[in-house]
Amino acid sequence: MGAYILRRLALAVPTLVGVTVVVFALIRLVPGDPARLVLGLQASEEEVQRLRVQLGLDQPLPVQYVRFLGRLLQGDLGRSVVTGEPVAREIAARLPATVQLAVASTLVATAAGVAAGVVSATRQYSWLDYLVMTVALAGISLPVFWLGLMLMLLFSVHLRWLPAGGYGTPAHLVLPTVTLAAFSVAIIARMTRSSLLEVLHQDYVRTAWAKGLGSRAVVLRHALKNALIPVVTVIGLQFGGLLGGAILTETVFAWPGMGRLLVGAIVARDYPVVQGAVLVFAALFTLVNLAVDVLYAYVDPRIHYG
Amino acid sequence: MRRYGVVLLVLTALVGALVAGAGDPVGAQAVPRQLRIAIGIDADRLDPAEQTTTTVANIVDYMFETLVDLHPTKLQVVPRLATRWQISSDGLTYTFTLRRGVRFHDGTPLNAEAVKFSLERLKDPRVAMALRFLVQPVQSVEAVGEETVRIRLNRVTPTFLADLSTTQFAIVSPAAVQRAGDRWRSAPAGGGTGPYMFKEWRRGDSILLERNPNYWGKKPLFDEILFRVVPDAGTRLTQVLAGDVHQAMLPPAPDVKGLRRNPQVKVVEAASDRVIFVAMNTQWGPFKDVRVRQAMNYAVNKKAILASVLFDLGTVADSPCPPMMFGYHRVREGGWPFSPTRAKELLAQAGYRDGFQVDFFTPTGRYIQDFQFAQAIAGQLRNVGIRANVTTMDWPSYVAMIQTPPERTRIQMLVLGWAWPVLDCDGVLYGQFHTSSHPPRGLGPAFYGNPRVDQLLEQQRQEPNVERRKALLKEAQEIIWNEAPWIWLWSQKWYVVTHRSLEGVLIHPIEKWTALCEPQEPAVGHHCVNWR
Numbered sequence: 001m002g003a004y005i006l007r008r009l010a011l012a013v014p015t016l017v018g019v020t021v022v023v024f025a026l027i028r029l030v031p032g033d034p035a036r037l038v039l040g041l042q043a044s045e046e047e048v049q050r051l052r053v054q055l056g057l058d059q060p061l062p063v064q065y066v067r068f069l070g071r072l073l074q075g076d077l078g079r080s081v082v083t084g085e086p087v088a089r090e091i092a093a094r095l096p097a098t099v100q101l102a103v104a105s106t107l108v109a110t111a112a113g114v115a116a117g118v119v120s121a122t123r124q125y126s127w128l129d130y131l132v133m134t135v136a137l138a139g140i141s142l143p144v145f146w147l148g149l150m151l152m153l154l155f156s157v158h159l160r161w162l163p164a165g166g167y168g169t170p171a172h173l174v175l176p177t178v179t180l181a182a183f184s185v186a187i188i189a190r191m192t193r194s195s196l197l198e199v200l201h202q203d204y205v206r207t208a209w210a211k212g213l214g215s216r217a218v219v220l221r222h223a224l225k226n227a228l229i230p231v232v233t234v235i236g237l238q239f240g241g242l243l244g245g246a247i248l249t250e251t252v253f254a255w256p257g258m259g260r261l262l263v264g265a266i267v268a269r270d271y272p273v274v275q276g277a278v279l280v281f282a283a284l285f286t287l288v289n290l291a292v293d294v295l296y297a298y299v300d301p302r303i304h305y306g
Numbered sequence: 307m308r309r310y311g312v313v314l315l316v317l318t319a320l321v322g323a324l325v326a327g328a329g330d331p332v333g334a335q336a337v338p339r340q341l342r343i344a345i346g347i348d349a350d351r352l353d354p355a356e357q358t359t360t361t362v363a364n365i366v367d368y369m370f371e372t373l374v375d376l377h378p379t380k381l382q383v384v385p386r387l388a389t390r391w392q393i394s395s396d397g398l399t400y401t402f403t404l405r406r407g408v409r410f411h412d413g414t415p416l417n418a419e420a421v422k423f424s425l426e427r428l429k430d431p432r433v434a435m436a437l438r439f440l441v442q443p444v445q446s447v448e449a450v451g452e453e454t455v456r457i458r459l460n461r462v463t464p465t466f467l468a469d470l471s472t473t474q475f476a477i478v479s480p481a482a483v484q485r486a487g488d489r490w491r492s493a494p495a496g497g498g499t500g501p502y503m504f505k506e507w508r509r510g511d512s513i514l515l516e517r518n519p520n521y522w523g524k525k526p527l528f529d530e531i532l533f534r535v536v537p538d539a540g541t542r543l544t545q546v547l548a549g550d551v552h553q554a555m556l557p558p559a560p561d562v563k564g565l566r567r568n569p570q571v572k573v574v575e576a577a578s579d580r581v582i583f584v585a586m587n588t589q590w591g592p593f594k595d596v597r598v599r600q601a602m603n604y605a606v607n608k609k610a611i612l613a614s615v616l617f618d619l620g621t622v623a624d625s626p627c628p629p630m631m632f633g634y635h636r637v638r639e640g641g642w643p644f645s646p647t648r649a650k651e652l653l654a655q656a657g658y659r660d661g662f663q664v665d666f667f668t669p670t671g672r673y674i675q676d677f678q679f680a681q682a683i684a685g686q687l688r689n690v691g692i693r694a695n696v697t698t699m700d701w702p703s704y705v706a707m708i709q710t711p712p713e714r715t716r717i718q719m720l721v722l723g724w725a726w727p728v729l730d731c732d733g734v735l736y737g738q739f740h741t742s743s744h745p746p747r748g749l750g751p752a753f754y755g756n757p758r759v760d761q762l763l764e765q766q767r768q769e770p771n772v773e774r775r776k777a778l779l780k781e782a783q784e785i786i787w788n789e790a791p792w793i794w795l796w797s798q799k800w801y802v803v804t805h806r807s808l809e810g811v812l813i814h815p816i817e818k819w820t821a822l823c824e825p826q827e828p829a830v831g832h833h834c835v836n837w838r
Contacts, residue, residue: 030702030703031702031703031706031707032700032702032703032705032706033702033705033706033709036705036706036709037701037702037705038350038358038434038436039358039434039436040358040359040436041705041724041749042436042437042726042727042733042737042749043358043436043437043438044438044439045746045747045748046438047434047435047436047438047439050431051434082350083350083351083491083492084351084356084434084491084492085491085492090509093508093509093510094509094510097510097511145538149540149541149544152541152544152548153544156544156545156548156550157544157547157548160548160549163548163550164541164544164545164547164548164550165536165541165544165545165550166511166512166534166536166545166550167508167511168511251537251538251541252538252540252541253541254344254511254534254535254536254537254538254541256508256509256510256511256535257510260510260537261510264348267700267701267702268702269702
């Protein structure tokens with residue numbers, strides 16, 4: 001297992017280098033001049049040109065890329081054009097908020113999604129099944145900015161139970177978590193339901209019923225565990241995506257996460273921050289995928305990595 | 307079943323704990339310990355010298371002070387850190403006397419050396435001072451004793467005193483700047499003289515300031531001020547309605563009408579110096595003909611668009627320069643008249659009886675209802691036979707397009723806004739209508755040029771006599787207005803919504819709100835933010 005993990009990590013390196021090339025090229029292909037955007041419309045062209053030289057933007061693209069890669073090898077992501085601060089510091093300031101929200105909403109979505117999926121699958125075609133699946137459909141369909149604003153109107157403006165956006169206390173975490181989880185719950189519930197239904201029709205489950213096991217033992221211990229592989233995959237993908245930030249939820253709830261950092265950097269053509277944030281995002285996504293693969297072996301002992 | 311009961315209990319307790327942790331409600335009428343203000347963008351840098359955005363400069367104004375203030379309505383320069391000043395008869399030497407007993411937040415005294423350090427710093431190429439041309443007239447700064455500073459200019463600069471009132475010219479503590487080093491622009495602790503001191507900046511989330519117990523002026527009312535970064539306009543409004551914050555900038559424009567009638571909150575609004583216009587490329591096709599440009603102005607019904615698309619958040623332009631600026635001259639009462647008949651006549655005279663087709667660019671979300679009013683304008687142009695194809699793009703691409711030189715530019719006509727940190731017509735006239743403003747050197751997308759206008763604009767920059775300068779600016783405004791390189795639209799309003807108990811918040815024409823106290827000069831009126 002250890003050797004497997006090491007090999008996977010080594011394989012991630014070319015992927016990440018590829019990501020740097022693509023991001024570096026893409027962000028520079030779109031029009032826009034970081035120096036002008038930083039200094040504003042009223043600044044004179046002389047000042048803008050001076051800043052371009054300071055930032056090295058007057059150099060040919062290959063030179064800029066090699067410089068960027070050279071710094072990266074020394075663990076330096078460069079400095080933000082907009083704030084003048086090291087990119088690593090910018091990302092470090094935003095990552096905790098993103099991880100908090102991603103973990104919280106994944107936990108909530110997993111608990112609620114798996115539970116709903118099990119309820120639905122064990123009572124297939126009952127009114128409860130239809131109800132759960134209708135709610136799940138609504139969860140996928142509701143735009144998060146709308147759901148977020150509605151939750152804020154109810155819980156912040158009318159009931160005054162929870163703060164209307166912001167970051168800091170556990171209370172601030174509740175509404176964005178619910179908003180973000182609403183989407184994932186729906187996907188996890190549907191995946192759990194269909195996967196569990198398939199397993200419930202297998203022979204060994206009939207045998208389990210036949211030996212007189214209780215429904216809790218049959219469904220949860222025998223069937224659910226074997227139905228979990230696709231569910232774990234979906235949860236992993238959702239979680240990995242959330243680590244890259246959830247731009248709409250972060251915007252509506254004024255949550256200082258990676259999504260807003262990245263989009264803000266794109267809008268300001270803050271090249272170093274875009275490169276750094278995407279690189280961190282790609283690395284995290286790779287790690288989450290690896291963790292999911294390792295989890296497979298735990299969920300299904302037949303899977304071995306050698 | 308019992309187990310579910312326990313789970314339920316735990317859940318209830320958890321929710322209870324979360325709710326209790328939500329913090330003290332803001333609704334109470336006593337003066338809040340912490341004043342909370344929702345802003346739409348995070349700061350980029352907090353060094354006063356590196357300010358480029360008025361909202362960020364507005365935050366910096368709570369911590370840092372300038373030598374002089376510009377009274378927002380009377381356009382009069384009034385004392386702040388300098389109590390008086392003298393200007394030599396040749397207009398080249400300015401002698402300032404500093405206020406006594408003022409100390410920076412780090413305890414060091416405000417003295418002539420600190421002023422010299424602060425102003426010379428603005429010339430340092432390592433400081434990203436966007437409006438560096440404002441310091442170019444400064445030849446030398448000399449500390450004459452502890453409390454007298456002498457500034458020598460290399461050329462007569464009529465706007466110099468007013469320029470000194472902009473945030474970039476704030477006086478900073480040399481000791482604090484040196485101590486902070488690399489951290490200065492993100493954590494300018496100890497560096498200012500203002501009523502509040504820097505405490506903490508949480509990236510993307512908030513900026514926290516604390517009371518300066520030794521402030522020289524009126525004692526600050528609140529223990530702390532928290533600026534909360536809330537990018538979504540709807541959320542900013544929700545936070546005010548929920549009592550989470552006491553003030554929010556720019557709630558959604560469509561909500562402003564309803565908010566004006568809401569007794570729980572106050573809408574504070576005022577005209578700003580941001581002029582909104584449609585620039586016509588005067589070197590492109592039909593727009594080379596002044597009659598066509600005038601026809602475009604006749605074809606657009608500014609008042610109707612303001613009322614129906616902009617929720618009255620603007621004032622119709624009646625001059626190339628907005629009213630609150632020095633040198634403003636009203637060229638046409640009520641703005642350019644709306645007359646489609648006259649527009650058609652002029653088009654026919656110019657040989658465009660059947661109109662023409664034109665590419666019309668606009669940003670989205672940069673100015674109030676920009677994409678929407680661009681479509682309204684296109685609709686009205688269609689009535690006189692001009693087919694304008696409205697296209698939008700993201701802001702960086704937009705700016706890049708404007709910066710293209712004339713031989714390669716795609717610009718035929720476009721929406722733009724222009725504002726200036728100093729309330730003087732020079733900013734808009736020189737910045738948009740002098741030949742030096744042509745892209746890529748400048749950002750005047752109309753590519754307008756008139757030798758007489760160039761001459762007038764250069765002369766007024768050298769003219770120390772106030773009345774003669776006004777006359778030069780007046781002539782320039784008249785020529786530019788009638789040659790119509792723009793469709794003259796309006797100047798935008800700027801607005802905040804506040805808790806009903808927060809009093810005395812004013813909106814400055816440069817898109818700032820009152821940073822606690824207005825100019826400290828009894829003669830022109832003195833006034834502060836209050837809680838009632």
